[in-house]
Amino acid sequence: MLAAIGLLALPGPLPGSADLSAPTGDQDVIEVWVCTVPLDTRAHAYQPSPLRLDLDPAAIAGQLEAHVRPWFATLSNGRYAPRFVAGGVLALRTDEGGEDCLARAQDRSRRTTDAVLAVANAEHRADAHGGLGNPGAGCASEATSCPASVSRRGAYVGASDFHPDWGPLPAFDLIEHELGHTLGWPHSGGPAGEYDSALDVMSDSTAPRSVFPDEHHAGGTIGINLVDAGWIPARDVVRSPRDGGRATYRIHRSAGPSGTRLLELPLAADRFLTVELLTADGLDRHLPESGIAITLVDASPAACGTPCDPLRRRHVVQRSTPPYTDLLQPGEVPWSGHGWRVQVDSIAGGTATVSVTGPDRRS
Numbered sequence: 557m558l559a560a561i562g563l564l565a566l567p568g569p570l571p572g573s574a575d576l577s578a579p580t581g582d583q584d585v586i587e588v589w590v591c592t593v594p595l596d597t598r599a600h601a602y603q604p605s606p607l608r609l610d611l612d613p614a615a616i617a618g619q620l621e622a623h624v625r626p627w628f629a630t631l632s633n634g635r636y637a638p639r640f641v642a643g644g645v646l647a648l649r650t651d652e653g654g655e656d657c658l659a660r661a662q663d664r665s666r667r668t669t670d671a672v673l674a675v676a677n678a679e680h681r682a683d684a685h686g687g688l689g690n691p692g693a694g695c696a697s698e699a700t701s702c703p704a705s706v707s708r709r710g711a712y713v714g715a716s717d718f719h720p721d722w723g724p725l726p727a728f729d730l731i732e733h734e735l736g737h738t739l740g741w742p743h744s745g746g747p748a749g750e751y752d753s754a755l756d757v758m759s760d761s762t763a764p765r766s767v768f769p770d771e772h773h774a775g776g777t778i779g780i781n782l783v784d785a786g787w788i789p790a791r792d793v794v795r796s797p798r799d800g801g802r803a804t805y806r807i808h809r810s811a812g813p814s815g816t817r818l819l820e821l822p823l824a825a826d827r828f829l830t831v832e833l834l835t836a837d838g839l840d841r842h843l844p845e846s847g848i849a850i851t852l853v854d855a856s857p858a859a860c861g862t863p864c865d866p867l868r869r870r871h872v873v874q875r876s877t878p879p880y881t882d883l884l885q886p887g888e889v890p891w892s893g894h895g896w897r898v899q900v901d902s903i904a905g906g907t908a909t910v911s912v913t914g915p916d917r918r919s
């Protein structure tokens with residue numbers, strides 16, 4: 557059965573009307589496909605093992621609908637709750653890997669599908685990336701919908717998170733990470749790493765599991781991604797003047813539902829620092845403490861090209877060392893970098909007071 561080439565099952569009909577109790581806001585339809593990997597595959601990513609999981613697109617879509625949709629609804633404070641629908645099953649050839657799996661699923665996806673999630677039925681090698689995700693290229697026309705078959709928006713993961721050892725439910729954190737890429741979110745991490753920060757699903761998505769071994773989900777994300785997704789509106793971002801003066805700001809936790817949630821400190825065109833309060837609760841309950849995180853955002857042509865490839869923007873955690881959970885606290889030595897100085901005056905009740913001193917104009 558694994559030697560067959562091509563389409564093994566066609567997509568079924570779309571489910572009925574939307575759940576009226578669901579959060580409002582963007583409602584991407586994500587179509588779930590399974591790719592079967594031949595036992596004699598030559599694709600390097602796959603573990604040299606005969607293990608093939610019996611994965612059903614409808615069953616996976618149901619699990620993601622029940623568990624990943626609410627995760628994104630929480631992450632976005634109700635602004636984004638993707639719908640997962642079943643696609644079909646297709647068989648990879650011996651020379652095909654994850655990108656082929658995703659591309660062929662996208663080719664077969666419905667016109668009403670915004671993104672495709674493809675899952676292989678074979679595990680990846682431990683030293684290979686677990687998956688991939690891509691926001692696609694916006695459709696050229698002004699059409700209201702932009703199907704995945706045109707945009708090429710989608711994500712792919714190997715089978716490891718569906719291994720029976722996980723129990724009745726798969727691990728969801730890698731899927732949540734790859735779907736973050738479909739929103740245009742890049743990796744974050746320290747200056748030398750991309751997967752070493754416990755502060756962001758787009759870095760080490762497994763971070764919550766290192767604290768809570770039974771956790772199946774990723775932690776939350778950093779404020780700049782929430783702003784880029786439109787889940788923190790522009791009016792709730794404050795930008796400090798670069799005038800060498802001292803200013804004090806009160807910011808709410810970036811994961812919260814309202815209020816000023818992100819402070820930006822400008823450096824140059826398309827480069828700035830973000831200052832935000834992360835609190836050790838909700839999706840970030842794995843953090844050992846609440847405190848201030850500072851991130852360098854670099855969307856300059858040198859970082860991401862022209863036009864900027866959103867996945868190549870740099871989000872670099874400042875201060876501390878991996879996993880970057882030693883957040884800046886009141887009473888600690890202020891952080892200084894890139895000409896700015898950041899001091900935490902107080903943290904209480906989900907808000908922080910932060911004093912910043914900007915670079916002198918002459919510098």
Ligand SMILES: [Zn+2]
Pocket residue numbers: 689733734737743
């Ligand atoms: Zn990634």
